[in-house]
Amino acid sequence: MAQEAQKEKSMILQKEMIDGLFNDLAQVKETGKKVCYTFIPGNLSELIRTFDMLPVYPEINALQSAMRKKSGGYIKEAEKNAHSEDVCTYVKCDVGMMMKGNIGPTGTKIPEPDILLLSYTGCFTFLKWFETLKREYPNAKVIMVHTPYQENAEITPEMTQYMVKQLKEEVIPQMEEVTGIKFDEEKLKGFLRLSKEAEDWITKIFDSTKHKPSPIDAYFAGVYYIGPINIGFRGTQEAVDYYKELYDEIQERIRLGLGPITPEGEMKEEKYRLVVEGPPNWTSFREFWKIFYDMGAVIVASSYTKVGGVYDLGWRHDAERPIESLAEYCMNCYTNMNIPQRISLLSKCITDYDADGYVTNSIKSCNSFSAGQLAMMRDIEDHLEVPVGFIESDLVDPRYFSYSNIKNRLESYFQMLEQRKSLKETV
Amino acid sequence: MDKYYLGIDLGSTTSKAVIINDKDEIVGRGITNTRANYKVAADVARDEAIYDARFNLLARKIGDDVSTKTEFKKYMEDLRSVFQYGQFKRRMDSLEDMLNKTVSNFSYANKDAISTELKKIIETIRPQIRHEFINGNLGSKNQFFRDIVSERYNSEVENLGSEYYEPLMLAFDKSITPVENEMVQYSFNELVQESMKILDEKYQGLADQQEDGSKEDWYYAELNVMKNNYKAVEQTLRQHIDEIASQDIHIAKMTGTGYGRALLPFPEDCIKSEILCHAFGAHAIFPNTRTVLDIGGQDTKAIQVDSHGLVTSFHMNDRCAAGCGRYLGYIADEFGLSLNELGPEANKATKETTICSTCTVFAGAEVKELLHNGEERPNILAGLHKAIVQRAMSLIARSGGVKNEFTFTGGVARNEAVLKYVKQMVTDSYGEVTMNIHTDSIFMGALGGAMFARRNINVDLPVGKKTEMSEE
Numbered sequence: 001m002a003q004e005a006q007k008e009k010s011m012i013l014q015k016e017m018i019d020g021l022f023n024d025l026a027q028v029k030e031t032g033k034k035v036c037y038t039f040i041p042g043n044l045s046e047l048i049r050t051f052d053m054l055p056v057y058p059e060i061n062a063l064q065s066a067m068r069k070k071s072g073g074y075i076k077e078a079e080k081n082a083h084s085e086d087v088c089t090y091v092k093c094d095v096g097m098m099m100k101g102n103i104g105p106t107g108t109k110i111p112e113p114d115i116l117l118l119s120y121t122g123c124f125t126f127l128k129w130f131e132t133l134k135r136e137y138p139n140a141k142v143i144m145v146h147t148p149y150q151e152n153a154e155i156t157p158e159m160t161q162y163m164v165k166q167l168k169e170e171v172i173p174q175m176e177e178v179t180g181i182k183f184d185e186e187k188l189k190g191f192l193r194l195s196k197e198a199e200d201w202i203t204k205i206f207d208s209t210k211h212k213p214s215p216i217d218a219y220f221a222g223v224y225y226i227g228p229i230n231i232g233f234r235g236t237q238e239a240v241d242y243y244k245e246l247y248d249e250i251q252e253r254i255r256l257g258l259g260p261i262t263p264e265g266e267m268k269e270e271k272y273r274l275v276v277e278g279p280p281n282w283t284s285f286r287e288f289w290k291i292f293y294d295m296g297a298v299i300v301a302s303s304y305t306k307v308g309g310v311y312d313l314g315w316r317h318d319a320e321r322p323i324e325s326l327a328e329y330c331m332n333c334y335t336n337m338n339i340p341q342r343i344s345l346l347s348k349c350i351t352d353y354d355a356d357g358y359v360t361n362s363i364k365s366c367n368s369f370s371a372g373q374l375a376m377m378r379d380i381e382d383h384l385e386v387p388v389g390f391i392e393s394d395l396v397d398p399r400y401f402s403y404s405n406i407k408n409r410l411e412s413y414f415q416m417l418e419q420r421k422s423l424k425e426t427v
Numbered sequence: 428m429d430k431y432y433l434g435i436d437l438g439s440t441t442s443k444a445v446i447i448n449d450k451d452e453i454v455g456r457g458i459t460n461t462r463a464n465y466k467v468a469a470d471v472a473r474d475e476a477i478y479d480a481r482f483n484l485l486a487r488k489i490g491d492d493v494s495t496k497t498e499f500k501k502y503m504e505d506l507r508s509v510f511q512y513g514q515f516k517r518r519m520d521s522l523e524d525m526l527n528k529t530v531s532n533f534s535y536a537n538k539d540a541i542s543t544e545l546k547k548i549i550e551t552i553r554p555q556i557r558h559e560f561i562n563g564n565l566g567s568k569n570q571f572f573r574d575i576v577s578e579r580y581n582s583e584v585e586n587l588g589s590e591y592y593e594p595l596m597l598a599f600d601k602s603i604t605p606v607e608n609e610m611v612q613y614s615f616n617e618l619v620q621e622s623m624k625i626l627d628e629k630y631q632g633l634a635d636q637q638e639d640g641s642k643e644d645w646y647y648a649e650l651n652v653m654k655n656n657y658k659a660v661e662q663t664l665r666q667h668i669d670e671i672a673s674q675d676i677h678i679a680k681m682t683g684t685g686y687g688r689a690l691l692p693f694p695e696d697c698i699k700s701e702i703l704c705h706a707f708g709a710h711a712i713f714p715n716t717r718t719v720l721d722i723g724g725q726d727t728k729a730i731q732v733d734s735h736g737l738v739t740s741f742h743m744n745d746r747c748a749a750g751c752g753r754y755l756g757y758i759a760d761e762f763g764l765s766l767n768e769l770g771p772e773a774n775k776a777t778k779e780t781t782i783c784s785t786c787t788v789f790a791g792a793e794v795k796e797l798l799h800n801g802e803e804r805p806n807i808l809a810g811l812h813k814a815i816v817q818r819a820m821s822l823i824a825r826s827g828g829v830k831n832e833f834t835f836t837g838g839v840a841r842n843e844a845v846l847k848y849v850k851q852m853v854t855d856s857y858g859e860v861t862m863n864i865h866t867d868s869i870f871m872g873a874l875g876g877a878m879f880a881r882r883n884i885n886v887d888l889p890v891g892k893k894t895e896m897s898e899e
Contacts, residue, residue, distance in 0.1 A: 374825055381740060381827070388740050390825075408686070409743060412700035416738045419703065423737060 008261070010246040017228055017238055019106060025054055026108035034179050037113040037133065037140075040308045041368075042120025042147060042330035046191035046235040046317070047171070051179045055232035056110055058129065062093035064105030066282035066396035074100065075397055088125045088365045089397040095132060112137050114178050118144040119171075122336045123368040143174050147330050153341050155331050163327030188322050191235030195317040198234060201243035202226070203311045208250050209300035209353045213270035215253035217260040219299035220289040223280060230308040235317075262293045271296030272417050275349050277303045277376065278361040278369050281393040284401045288393070291407055295414045301349035303342070303369075306334040312345065339372040343379050350384055357417050359389040359410075366395065387420055389413035430679040433476070434708075434876025435469050436701065437461060437687035440724035440752055441838060444472035445873035446480050446676065447881065451711060455480025455676075456870050460571040464608040465690045469683070471610070472873075481615055481671050482507060488667040497649060498656040502626070502664075508566025509622040512557060517611055518572050519556075523549055525602035533594060541594050544587060548595070552579040561629055568767075573603055616672035623661060630657040682876035686725065699879050701872050702728055702741050708875030709834040710736030713863040717830035720819055720849070721871070722839035724752040727819050729826035742826035750818030752839050754787045758811055761791055762804065766842075769808060773844035776809030790814075809844065816848035820856065829853055832861040840868035 028035055036053040038044065040060070048055050065071045074096025075089055081099065083092050097103070104110040116130045116137070121144065134142055145166045148159045172183050205225060209218050216222070225246065233239040253259075259267040263286055274292075276299050281288050292299070306312070315332055318325040330336075337345065350358060360377050363369060374390075381388045391409050394400030429448060436443040438461060446455040457475025461468045482503070492499040526549070530542050556575060559565040565575070577599065584595045633654055683691035684704040691698065705721045710732055719730040727750050730741040744750055759766050780802050782790060790811065797807050823829055833853060839845050850862060865871070 377740075378827060387738075390740075390742060405743075408700075412702040412738075412741065415700045415703050416741075419737045423735060 008246075008249050010242060010249055011224075013238075013242045013245060014224070014227055017233055017242065018231065021054070021231060021233075022104055022106040022108055022110075025056065025104070025111055028054065028111045034114040035111045036115040036117050037130075038117040039120060039123075039126050040230050041123065041333040041335055043230075043232075043234075043308065044117065044119045044171070044326055044330070045229075045232050046188055046195055047167075047175070047326060048117070048232065049191055049235055050184060050188045051175045051181050053115070053175075053179060056113065057231055058094040058133075059090050060231050061097060061104055061110070062090040062396050063282045065093055065097060066398075067285055068105060069283070069398075070097075071283060071396040072398045086365060088129075088367075089395045089400075091125060091129045091132070093396045094129070098133075098136060113140040115175065116140050116142045117171075118142070119147070119330050120333060120336065121145065121147050122149055122333075125367060141174060141178055143171055145171060145330065147336065150331060150336055150338050150341060153338050155328055159331060160324055160327045163330060164323050167323050167327060185322060189319040192317045192319040192322055192325065194237060194240055195235045196319070198229060198239045198243050199309070199311045199316050201240070201247050202229065205243065205247055205250060206301065206305065206312070208254065209273075209298075211254050212273075212354075213257070213259040213267075214273065214298045214300050214353075215250045215258060215260065217262070217267075217289075217293075217299050218305060219276045219280065219302035220262075220285075220292070221260060222299070222302055222305040226305050226308055260293075260298055262289065264290075264293070267293050267296070267298060269296045270298050272357060272414065273298055273300045273353065273355045274357050274359055275299070275301045275346055275353070275355045276359050276361060277346060277373065279304050279363055279366060279395055280361065281401050282396050283394070283398040284403065287403055288401075288406070291410050295410070297414065300353035300355050301346075303334055303346060306345075308333065310334055310337070310345065312348070335368040339376060342372070343376050346376070347380060347384060350380070350386060355386065356421070357387045357389060357413070358384075359391065359413065362390060362392045363395055364392065365397075387413070387416050389416075428675065428677055431480075431676055432877045432880040433473060433678045433681035434704065434873040434878070434880060435472060435681065435683045435685075435691065436704065436870075436872035436876060437465055437469055437683065437685035437691055438701075438724050438838070438872070439686050439726075440756070441869070442468040442472040442685070442687075443870050443873040444469070444476035445870050445877045446476045446678070447874070447877045449881065451878055451881065453867075453870075453874065454483055456867065456873070458569070458869065460573060460607075461687065462607045463604065465687045466692050467608050467610050468687075469691055474613075477676050478510070478615060480676055481674070482510075484674065485664070485667055485671045488671065489663060492663070496656075497652045498660050499663075501649060501653060502657060502660045504567070505561075505626055505629075506619070506622055506664075508560055508564065509625050510618055511566040512560035512625075513618040513621050514611075514613055515556065515560065515572060515575065517613065518606060519553065519576070521609070521611065522576065522602060522606045525606050526598055529598045529601045530594070533598070535594050537590055537594075541591060541598075544591050545595060545598065548580060548583045551583060552576070555579060561625060573607060577603070614672075616668065619668055619672065623664070626657070627661065630654065680880040682880040684872050684876045697880070699876060702730055702743075703738055704872045704875030704879065705836050706730045706732045706738045706741075706875065707736045707878055708871035708873070709836050709863075711874060711878055712865055712867075712871070713832060713834050715832045715861070716834040716863065718823065718826075718828075718833045720823060720833070720835050721837040722751060722815075722819060722835075722845070723837045724756075727751055727822055729819070729822040731827050731830065740826055742822045744818070744822060750815045752837070754790070754811075754815060755839065755842065757787050757791065758794070758808070761794055762808070770812070770841075770843040770845065772805055773808035773812045774847065775805040777803070778806055778809070779813045780806045780810035782807075782810040782814045812842070812844040813848050815839075816845060816852055819849070820852050823853075824856075829857040829860055832863055833857075834863040834865075836865075836868045836871040838869045840864055 034053045035056055036048050037056045040057055065074055071093045075092045077096035077099050078092035083095060102110045116133055118126055118130055121127060130142060176183055206218055208215050228239045228242050259270050274297055310332055317329060358380050360373050362373055377388045391406050393406060432447050434445045440461060442459050442461045444457040445453055448454050455476040456479055457472045459468055459471040486493045486503060489499060493503055526545055530545055535541060580599055584592055630653055633650055681697055683693040683698050684701045688698045706719050709719045710716045717732060721728045727744045728741055731739045733739050755769055756766060759769050780797060782793060794807055835849055
């Protein structure tokens with residue numbers, strides 16, 4: 001992963017977890033474990049684990065391929081097979097990887113799915129993605145949950161009931177059928193307890209950006225921090241240990257008054273504190289990050305680190321209400337919140353973490369994020385009077401990352417922030 | 428000693444320089460075409476601005492006479508034009524040398540004949556251009572050295588047979604670039620003295636000219652005024668020229684901006700984003716400005732500013748240059764028109780042809796198809812201009828819409844058809860708002876830069892720059 005320069009213990013722990021998972025995946029033929037492909041938003045990690053299955057997250061594979069400079073080739077492969085230029089590039093990268101033999105990021109082959117589990121249907125692309133995979137893997141069972149959108153900014157008891165019914169009547173019986181394992185609620189409860197523990201640590205970790213200088217970057221490093229819970233380790237003791245270790249490291253940074261770690265070492269001076277909306281670009285992740293830390297900009301909160309769960313407002317997995325809490329979790333992911341909810345969440349971040357500005361990284365091919373992005377930006381600009389910035393790039397298609405364009409806009413944006421700061425000081 | 432501040436806007440098509448005094452008043456402006464060597468482009472623009480400043484100072488010395496007396500006004504106009512000719516002549520000498528050198532290195536069998544033709548062309552176009560500078564109004568057309576020469580050179584070459592066409596075009600392409608990229612030093616005083624000598628001859632010639640009734644009355648009225656008074660004007664000017672020429676235009680601070688700003692030989696803290704500069708410049712001229720639209724060579728920016736002229740948000744075109752000045756340049760080439768002719772031609776339209784392509788290159792194909800189908804040229808041009816403005820409107824909408832007042836800047840603001848559609852579409856979408864367009868819209872970025880130089884940037888000029896800038 002990116003931070004090769006300075007390795008903290010937490011980074012080593014994370015690497016061990018990821019390597020372990022991919023090793024397990026490479027050995028399913030021997031171990032007989034079943035494989036469940038699913039997506040990060042609304043993922044049912046604990047349930048998958050209850051049935052002793054191994055998860056595969058296609059988005060993670062895509063972004064990992066991008067960071068290893070392989071996504072361009074995979075995307076071309078998918079386009080050769082008639083996938084349009086406008087389709088989400090996570091999809092094309094994944095499809096291309098599959099066509100080229102499904103060799104995963106660690107170099108081992110990723111096994112075929114036994115289950116294609118859609119537990120969040122707010123992203124229409126997810127449906128189409130698994131339709132495509134179903135054609136390639138006709139033996140896989142497709143399990144689809146219809147997840148209601150938080151249209152009225154709330155999760156009503158009826159919505160939860162609707163989800164619980166689907167989980168009990170569709171998801172669990174089909175998982176039992178595929179794995180041949182009887183559903184064990186006590187086992188699930190155990191995982192949920194650990195999930196809650198990890199979620200408490202995560203909240204504290206991302207809350208550490210309250211400090212000045214912020215000890216972490218909540219976007220560029222944040223996407224690493226959420227790695228373990230986003231690739232299926234939520235509900236494990238390993239995840240709890242990782243987050244506890246990470247939290248301790250951050251406390252130490254705060255004690256020493258240190259800023260975030262970047263690929264080039266400690267960030268020297270914190271000049272600007274930003275909140276970022278939208279996914280990062282993965283193909284030029286380091287160059288992208290560098291533009292920010294070179295200018296002394298630290299990200300104190302980001303929406304992308306909330307796609308796998310929004311914990312800021314106090315919601316946690318609850319072992320006392322196991323199925324209900326899974327149901328709520330699916331409906332509580334960031335992109336399932338309505339636009340006013342997202343605005344209020346991000347506004348809270350701007351206020352709580354004393355951000356100087358708000359930047360949107362727009363990814364045209366990502367419908368889940370693009371919808372409403374401009375309206376959100378306008379609203380935040382009007383109500384909080386923070387300078388807003390807008391840049392465009394792509395998830396994993398290297399053709400759509402224009403370094404000079406992005407640098408030009410960000411340079412202008414940082415100069416804009418600088419002006420505002422000096423104006424504030426003189427007024 | 429008076430202090431002056433310099434802003435340089437290195438755009439993709441043109442480089443602009445503005446000099447202001449410590450009251451934010453513009454004292455000089457200069458413009459040139461951007462070329463491979465950015466430093467030369469920036470230096471030429473700066474020198475032009477310094478010359479302009481000297482002429483303005485000279486005009487101020489003469490005082491009211493310039494604005495009230497025809498002979499002073501006309502003489503100053505002519506002086507500036509002939510002064511430009513003086514600069515042109517020096518660069519032309521160097522181009523002539525370079526052309527001869529290039530041709531002498533050719534390996535064509537008819538090399539000697541090519542050389543003879545080249546000589547003939549130069550002998551034809553040099554007096555042509557001289558005449559246009561001295562007697563016509565070439566000096567006020569905002570044309571750059573490259574444009575002036577290539578227009579006449581090309582038309583001469585086109586009359587020759589194919590055995591000359593290719594080598595002579597090649598010779599020009601090979602010679603113009605090094606000539607443009609070398610810095611030529613001029614002495615203001617020398618050039619002015621030379622120009623006055625030329626003007627003296629010109630007016631003396633006029634004195635011998637008889638009224639034959641072939642021109643409008645005002646022409647003869649002006650002629651008579653000049654005939655009788657030019658000596659007096661000359662005398663007045665001579666009293667001030669030495670002083671003006673030796674006056675130290677001391678550039679205390681400067682700021683570079685524009686897309687090429689990172690390549691300017693300025694220290695990092697003397698460089699500012701063009702977004703901030705355009706907004707600041709526009710706001711300085713029109714203090715109530717809240718929305719700025721800037722259409723430049725290769726980008727379009729919609730900028731929102733606060734009451735201090737500071738940017739609150741902005742939006743720029745990404746991934747595509749359709750909707751920018753370059754698009755117009757490309758279209759002009761397609762039609763064989765000059766950039767200045769595009770707007771007036773489009774305004775002759777009876778309707779706007781719908782142009783679907785949002786891509787510069789595709790639009791070219793679409794234009795050809797439309798022409799083939801018998802569509803009128805002005806209508807197609809009107810459609811293209813409208814398409815550009817539609818793209819700009821989408822950026823404005825994304826940046827937060829138009830707020831009162833709205834100021835349009837950048838080189839494209841000089842195009843009257845673009846202006847027409849901007850006015851129309853802004854009113855359609857946002858109702859009646861005050862719309863500001865300034866004749867100096869192209870200089871707004873450089874002006875903003877100069878104003879930032881006066882305010883924010885507290886660094887000294889880089890070593891070695893000081894003397895060069897102050898022209899002592």
